[in-house]
Amino acid sequence: xxxxxxxxxxxxxxxxxxxxxxxxxxxxxxxxxxxxxxxxxxxxxxxxxxxxxxxxxxxxxxxxxxxxxxxxxxxxxxxxxxxxxxxxxxxxxxxxxxxxxxxxxxxxxxxxxxxxxxxxxxxxxxxxxxxxxxxxxxxxxxxxxxxxxxxxxxxxxxxxxxxxxxxxxxxxxxxxxxxxxxxxxxxxxxxxxxxxxxxxxxxxxxxxxxxxxxxxxxxxxxxxxxxxxxxxxxxxxxxxxxxxxxxxxxxxxxxxxxxxxxxxxxx
Numbered sequence: 001x002x003x004x005x006x007x008x009x010x011x012x013x014x015x016x017x018x019x020x021x022x023x024x025x026x027x028x029x030x031x032x033x034x035x036x037x038x039x040x041x042x043x044x045x046x047x048x049x050x051x052x053x054x055x056x057x058x059x060x061x062x063x064x065x066x067x068x069x070x071x072x073x074x075x076x077x078x079x080x081x082x083x084x085x086x087x088x089x090x091x092x093x094x095x096x097x098x099x100x101x102x103x104x105x106x107x108x109x110x111x112x113x114x115x116x117x118x119x120x121x122x123x124x125x126x127x128x129x130x131x132x133x134x135x136x137x138x139x140x141x142x143x144x145x146x147x148x149x150x151x152x153x154x155x156x157x158x159x160x161x162x163x164x165x166x167x168x169x170x171x172x173x174x175x176x177x178x179x180x181x182x183x184x185x186x187x188x189x190x191x192x193x194x195x196x197x198x199x200x201x202x203x204x205x206x207x208x209x210x211x212x213x214x215x216x217x218x219x220x221x222x223x224x225x226x227x228x229x230x231x232x233x234x235x236x237x238x239x240x241x242x243x244x245x246x247x248x249x250x251x252x253x254x255x256x257x258x259x260x261x262x263x264x265x266x267x
Contacts, residue, residue: 004256006257007174007256007257009173009174009239009255010049010173011048011049011170011171012048012050012176013051013053013163013172013174013175013176014040014050015054015055015163015176015178016032016036016055016248017178017180018056018058018059019179019180020032020178020180021033021056022056022059022063026059026067026068027063028087028088028091032248033092035247035248035249036052036092036095037092037096037098037099038249039249040052040096040099041101042099042252043251044133049130051137051138051139051166051172052136052137052139053139053140053159053163053166054092054138054140055140056140057082057140058070058077058080058084058143059084060083060084060085060088060091061079061080061081061083061084061087062080063084064083064084064087065083067080077143079144081144082144085140088140089103092138096136101134102134103136104137104138105140106129106137106138106139106140107141107142108122108139108140108162108166109142113165113169130170139162139166140159141162160226160229161228161229161232163177163229164229164232164233164240167236167240168233168236168238173239174239175229175233175238175239176243176251176254177226177229178245178248178250178251179226179245180245180246181223181244182244182260182261183197183198183242183243183260183262184200184210184242196262197262198262198263199262199264200262200263200264201265201266202234203227208224210223211223230264234265234266237266239263240263240264240265241263242261242262243260243261
């Protein structure tokens with residue numbers, strides 16, 4: 001019998017990736033969305049403080065607009081995200097209301113976090129929402145407004161890093177990253193020669209070299225971006241778990257200390 005992990009988490013950030021939220025036919029995965037709503041609601045009712053960082057705006061928008069490929073032009077991506085974000089938050093709200101909860105949307109940009117006055121406002125909003133017994137904060141980057149130019153950067157880069165930034169900001173105990181893979185591997189998990197790391201205590205060259213490349217056609221995250229997020233988490237003396245989110249109720253098992261996925265933690 002495997003030893004259980006030491007997980008003591010009251011303030012929790014969950015991150016769900018586009019590839020887990022969106023089916024191959026570009027339709028939202030309602031099983032995952034409803035499962036997330038159930039998990040978040042039960043954690044909240046049990047006294048936990050929970051925040052969801054959700055990708056999927058562009059993926060949902062692509063499905064609504066009948067697009068088979070992610071647009072290349074930034075302006076087109078932003079337009080698609082604008083369409084998709086409205087639908088995505090509505091889906092979350094409908095699912096949460098079945099569990100006597102409501103969605104509280106926050107769309108962030110990097111400059112809002114960095115500018116002192118707006119940073120204070122963001123922190124105050126987070127704190128107030130965490131105190132509301134029926135509200136679940138749902139965070140995404142404000143994709144329709146972000147830019148990345150030489151003298152003006154408002155993009156976080158990807159929601160893996162955004163989730164780590166949010167976890168750092170609110171001093172979360174743990175970041176649980178739900179993806180379409182079972183954890184962090186030393187190579188391509190589809191190959192027999194690879195194995196999954198149960199625990200990672202440092203993001204060194206060996207770990208970085210094992211990371212793959214890009215994410216799905218709907219999203220931007222790959223393993224490399226998850227390692228960047230993990231590095232931020234470890235720097236702030238927090239924990240992160242990377243696990244498969246096809247059944248969101250895995251979160252209950254993870255918080256119970258079951259040895260599932262990959263735990264990123266200090267020695």
